[in-house]
Amino acid sequence: MIYGKRLGLRSLVAASAIAVAAAMPMQAQAETEYNLALLSDFSGPYADIMPVLAASRETVFAWWNSTIGKELDVKLNYKNYETRYDAAQVASLWPGIKSELNPIAIAGLGGPDVAALSERLPEDKIPMFMATAAYGYAWQPDAWIFNPRPTYSHESAGFLAWMREQRGGDEPLKVAILASEASPAYVDMAKGLELYAEEHPDELDLVEIIYTEVQPTDLTAQMRRVARAGAEALIIQTNTSIVVAAKRGLQANGADIPIMMSSHNGLPASGGALGGLEQLEGDYEAYGMAIAAEEDTPPRQFYQTLVDEYGLEAPWNVVTAMGISQGLYTVTVIEHAIEENGAEGLTGEMVREALFAKPITTEQTHGFLPTLTFTPEAPFPLEGLKVNVGTVKDGKITIEATGVDVPDVKKW
Incomplete structure (x- = not known):
């Protein structure tokens, strides 16, 4: 065979493989996936607002996965855990949550989460991001639980x-x-x-x-x-x-x-x-976040995008704004961590360090939050505080x- 005489068997196989590959469509690069743990209260004192808050932050994760995450080849998975807004329940659930998900971050709900996990998370090296204002008893340096708002x-x-x-x-x-x-x-x-x-x-x-x-x-x-x-x-x-x-x-x-x-x-x-x-x-x-009024503001416009393009079913109100702001704040810190460390091998510790590396601008949170500059001195920004x-x-x-x-x- 003339072709075989020219190339030899090994070269013939290689040439055939190249030809087949050229004839096939390009395979998409596999996404790197990370998990987020979402602490929720569907049966306790916040059961009346939790469905709206949960839907709002989850829709932000869906938006991020299909836009910024897609560009970075990163997908964020998440799972809600019912805590009944009870510190004992949070403490009881946490070992199982960590074992099941190995999350790079937690989206917390309120005070019981802080009380139950403030001493655990530095050991586990997993940061928790809140939607709420901060607490005086958590006002300590070198925190692992962070609030975008002051106390x-x-x-x-x-x-x-x-x-x-x-x-x-x-x-x-x-x-x-x-x-x-x-x-x-x-x-x-x-x-x-x-x-x-x-x-x-x-x-x-x-x-x-x-x-x-x-x-x-x-x-x-x-x-x-x-x-x-x-x-x-x-x-x-x-x-x-x-x-x-x-x-x-x-x-x-x-x-x-x-x-x-x-x-x-x-x-x-x-x-x-x-x-x-x-x-x-x-x-x-x-x-310390956007007021959910009817004025045509950047937060109102982004909310409408989530409704029209990502199926958010939640009214335009403060609870929705709180869920969206929490989601945007969380994904922006993760995005910064990816920029600093690459898409693969991301850890909770890298996510926390990214929080201090650069500000979270108000543009990145679509106006839901002011520009936030964190330092290790406190679990919330200490300067430029406004309501x-x-x-x-x-x-x-x-x-x-x-x-x-x-x-x-x-x-x-």
Whole structure:
């Protein structure tokens, strides 16, 4: 055979293989896959908002996989774990979660996750990214649990400083706080603002801190005391059940005291629990992320992309914004880790180091969060802290203020 004489058998086989390969379509490079553990509460105090929060952050992961992840040949898998918002349940589940998934990151939900895992994660070298504000008891250097927002006390102090400025005058603002001893996070929310009020008596007059059950049935007597004390604002950063009981108590006493809520128990969730958003006319929500109002903003536009192109089934509200912001914040840190280390062999420790390597810009989170610069000194950014304020006007959520400066809240 003339062809064989020219090339020899080995060359003939090689030439044939090349010809076959040339005739076949190109094979796509295999994606590198990593796992994320999602801590959730579908049966506890946040069962009313969890489906929306979960859908929002999961849709962000789907968007990232099909866009940025596709370009990087990386796919993020995820799995939800029911914790009932209970620290003991989180601690019990964690060894199995770690063994099953070997995750490079965790998307946490709230205070019980922090309480249960703050000492475990440095040993396991897996970072946890939250959607919520931070906690004073976790305000330590070299953390493995990170919040894109400062503490709840930072956020409430920023709101109250703004409210006092809007009111005018030199007198301190009279404030009451509603919390619960059922969760370390709920206690922490009150303690930080309590210390701030003690150190700034010319700005805040804390008339009462009320500790109640997680799901109180009646707060009429407590709200009577708050009204008689002349409170100008009521801070409730706990859950929707406490907001509902407090609002009913205020209404029973004919008291018109504005309530400030956080994101997880904000205007749409608490309004829905009360029977309608109009029940919270003149009340507020304040936090360090975008307000989910109807204005045509970059966050609103990105939300619509997730609805139109990725099948997100969630209303445009603060809970959805919180889930989207958590998802964007998490994938951006992972993206930075890939840029630093390559797509293969990524570890939780590499993800954590990437958090400190460069800022997470507001453009990367589509305006849901301000530009975040983390350092090992704290589990949240320490500089440039701001909050946004939303309210209900004529039965609709509107943006009341953006970029409100947060005062210097000391560690407690």
